[in-house]
Amino acid sequence: MIIVLQPGVNDEQIRHVIERVEALGLQAHLSRGTYRTIIGVIGDESQLQSAPLGAIPGVANVIPILPPFKLASREAHGEPSVVDVAGVKIGGGHLGMIAGPCAIESHERLDAIAGEVRKAGANLLRGGAFKPRTSPYAFQGLGEAGLKILRDVGDRHGMPVVTEVMDPRYVELVAEYADMLQIGARNMQNFSLLTEVGRVSKPVLLKRGMSATVKDLLMSAEYIMSQGNSQVVLCERGVRSFDTDTRNLFDVAAVPLAKSLSHLPIIVDPSHATGRPDLVPACALAGVAAGADGVHIEVHNCPEEALSDGPQALLPQQYAAVATQIRALAELLGKTIASAATAMAT
């Protein structure tokens, strides 16, 4: 950490800053420049994170050198992590192919969609039972009934299942049914929820918030990991932008950036990132080419009847086409895609 002092700072103020630093058990290293005086702080920077050094009189600016996350950092774990979701690996050369409808609507419909995406090569089934909707008047999901459908359909098709949890009171319930818990973009900084999912032993799919930096995303991963659950998969799903021709702005560079900072796997979600089925295939391939550890795509067999986010879903045959392209690209890049398990339904 570097403390930049204001022009015209006096010796007493400098002494006071140094005392504060030393009181935290750290060394202060004074450096008087031609125009500005700076103090380098030597020692464990994390002790300074809650110390409001910027508020000390004479201090102009405080510049951290180390990122504030640890367990999620590459320094903590040199090799890329591999997260195992009930037998399907994500990370370290293994691609997760997550597909399914936005919301679970009925057993029949989910079963039909699951059959199609499994055949196309998906190895994880998604579907929402609790839906974060911007309108209180929109369909909010089937709740526990939806979880039961998801579990049953996943078992029938030999696919592990992932579903969103929105409320700390339901983390245990969702963990009973799901193989992987999803934290949605709007809850990326819902710290109560992060803490709760950090206490269960299921893998977590952590989606990036709409205005979160990659480091913010890693700090949220750190929340989960600090509770003991290190099975976190990051997900880039677009950030908010001024160009409203797409729902969000797909930040494909977040993939290599996250990998430069962290050992955690990161997948992409071109469905939410673009909100446009016609752009989903190009962005899915872009994500894999950039090094993503998986692709999350919404698929529906009748988008015009979907109860949530119908207009952004791919049809099963569109999903099959892009999945074929992803497999070819994965092969070129030396990545592997696990098959779903031998399934009851097939």
Next chain:
Amino acid sequence: MIIVLQPGVNDEQIRHVIERVEALGLQAHLSRGTYRTIIGVIGDESQLQSAPLGAIPGVANVIPILPPFKLASREAHGEPSVVDVAGVKIGGGHLGMIAGPCAIESHERLDAIAGEVRKAGANLLRGGAFKPRTSPYAFQGLGEAGLKILRDVGDRHGMPVVTEVMDPRYVELVAEYADMLQIGARNMQNFSLLTEVGRVSKPVLLKRGMSATVKDLLMSAEYIMSQGNSQVVLCERGVRSFDTDTRNLFDVAAVPLAKSLSHLPIIVDPSHATGRPDLVPACALAGVAAGADGVHIEVHNCPEEALSDGPQALLPQQYAAVATQIRALAELLGKTIASAATAMAT
């Protein structure tokens, strides 16, 4: 709602769209243009909000005409709403002057700060007992012990108190102690939490999310109001931007924009919007000049020892100076500022 069809749409596709609209009990009004065909939908647009018309083959785009919120809209309530926080009015010409430290640190410190801000003219005391911190390693607040301190100090100084609630499990607890519940920016779309605060009878201070539009903010207010609690005060606190010289970008136009769309009061929080004490006074005055119904400012008597957000707090004497300017401006604009009640401590 207007449905724009794709170029080259055929008659059968058009018929299918019209059937879907009529099946919802609405009228479809076909209009064939030179280059594009559109369908105007007549009737209660809200019935269409969960209908994924954009996914019907042949549809290029769906353009809503009405905003999706109702209870929060100006149409629902012609006059500006006035929210009464234990006797202190916000809205309709009444300014709320909310001040206090970011976090409640001790009884002694909060008492000292409360005494100072009350003397300077604040009429509502703020202080955090549950703190949403981006780092799991930072001070998370005193919890219920903090709530007790806040209640006691508020009573001693005759100031109603406002504090943040982050977790739906603690809404009842916080409501026992606080006169107003705050929903923080990171939880603006925590729908479980919004639903819970919609079920208590205390006023809610709803802060705008970092990448939320003003309409998104009003949709979140609608969540609370749809549960029966209409005592919502909006708060503009800056949005995320590319210019990192301020913590956020203070969107002062959100004040008149929100008033053009909604009857709810809206206040400004220049402390979080700028993150810089040197810019807080100018932005506080800007907010009031733009028509804000109150000002929320963080004040600390020793920022360099603050356990949270010290560097952005004003000193009590700085707060007193800006409060004097706000009063003069309020007088010019014909607004009134309630005094805090006769207090035990004075």
Next chain:
Amino acid sequence: MIIVLQPGVNDEQIRHVIERVEALGLQAHLSRGTYRTIIGVIGDESQLQSAPLGAIPGVANVIPILPPFKLASREAHGEPSVVDVAGVKIGGGHLGMIAGPCAIESHERLDAIAGEVRKAGANLLRGGAFKPRTSPYAFQGLGEAGLKILRDVGDRHGMPVVTEVMDPRYVELVAEYADMLQIGARNMQNFSLLTEVGRVSKPVLLKRGMSATVKDLLMSAEYIMSQGNSQVVLCERGVRSFDTDTRNLFDVAAVPLAKSLSHLPIIVDPSHATGRPDLVPACALAGVAAGADGVHIEVHNCPEEALSDGPQALLPQQYAAVATQIRALAELLGKTIASAATAMAT
């Protein structure tokens, strides 16, 4: 400037970095931390600005301490600058009240609008003869014929005139007719144009680019000033944002932020910042309350016939109303507003 080295940097790499710094005539100050090694650079940081130190092997990050502008900085000029536009002062407690139509359409129309805004208290007349239009098919302005109308109407009403120049080839021409040259937002980093206006002796109104930081704006002012023209007035006119209910996002905090970094005057343009006449008055007042040295408002006496930006213009009577409020606020803040000169036309 601080050079942060990568973890695992070796001694030879460190020596190489130090050599490069010293070769520029500067001192390097090595500081080995627990986790990272940093090098503080002492001397004239501006010599380092074109030195690509970040590309030296072993360097992780280069952090500048001083802003890269000088002539525009507060350090260069302790007192706020006052810019004199043909007798009308802007800055140092003097407000410029710039008003007029987006484009000059005819002598008759401009004359009528000028008469109205002068009566309402405007002291500078604006009007575009060269218009930067996003569509090549839209009205591009009357060119030199427009400049002649502007000059004549300004003289008739005793108002100095300001108009935009878009092309380095026309700087001399525009400077013959205008009292102040405007650089539009889209040209804020048109360095050829900045250089040319830096060579004339007329004041410049420099508008902030749509995604420019305040420091970027000051760097563009530096371009002009580095050519010898120090009569620069900055203008905040909104930045691009995700909330499309306003044309841009009015960054009112840019006013005190620019003043903390620079001695140059800064005015606000709520017309372009919001694009909505109903929000212009509130934002104009917000700007003045935040410390702006003037207000730029588009006014048209028949917006529905305007050839450019009609929908965002105020009617003359709306302008008169907001001008009255601005005067009352200016008085409260101890600011003065120059009258336009005694005019031929009145």
Next chain:
Amino acid sequence: MIIVLQPGVNDEQIRHVIERVEALGLQAHLSRGTYRTIIGVIGDESQLQSAPLGAIPGVANVIPILPPFKLASREAHGEPSVVDVAGVKIGGGHLGMIAGPCAIESHERLDAIAGEVRKAGANLLRGGAFKPRTSPYAFQGLGEAGLKILRDVGDRHGMPVVTEVMDPRYVELVAEYADMLQIGARNMQNFSLLTEVGRVSKPVLLKRGMSATVKDLLMSAEYIMSQGNSQVVLCERGVRSFDTDTRNLFDVAAVPLAKSLSHLPIIVDPSHATGRPDLVPACALAGVAAGADGVHIEVHNCPEEALSDGPQALLPQQYAAVATQIRALAELLGKTIASAATAMAT
């Protein structure tokens, strides 16, 4: 175009709007909804673009249906355009591989770099002679001397050359030396410059502005094309964002989005988009996977001595590695990459 009227609009106001529309030779189609009345406008929408219908009393909102560009639109030209740069094709399945240093520094250095990138597979050589630098004190380029070096080195290596033009006065000069003219991001809406490059017969590389939407980019292409020059290649190079860990935010979805709206080729520039050599390869591959018609990468053989943007350049061997990966990916996608011509130097 759809005109949405305000609630409470009266019959006279409606009549007035209809008269205005019909006076432009168009048909108005009135549709009274339950809550709002709308007017559909039938006919050539482009006639309405400069008509300020939004300013007519009673009008709430004007919603265009067609994009305002024509020559650049897919409707104008069903097949993807192919742009031929002195024998090297870009678009329609042909990838342009543009590489070279940010600035031309000397004949010797450019020659060395050109030799390396040509060997690695680049087919177009880039280098700046006129540099848009944010600081007036930074290296501004060698000017015409640089153009001569570029031309000569290009000829020696059999590579067509592309270089930036910043000033309308130099368009002819630059066109004498270069095979392709580049318009930089900061000049994307420098309409004088766009008009001038529209009048020469050389292909243009048009870079997206930092806060330009894809439609804005296409409007700027329309400016060039409206002057007669239809050889325009678009370039995605990142937009401004809140996450400052990368220089810009690489909007890879702009590639398929532009292709859905326009027949023009679009390439990607991961060097400017990320500003980080470590992220350039992943983003280059992502761009090609998303369907880009080429890749623009800055390469320098001694970044630490580069006079401009050294820290973002790849070393020649790094470029060779990514070029190999791009070729493999191009082959998978069925794209071809032209070799540079037989060259004097080899």
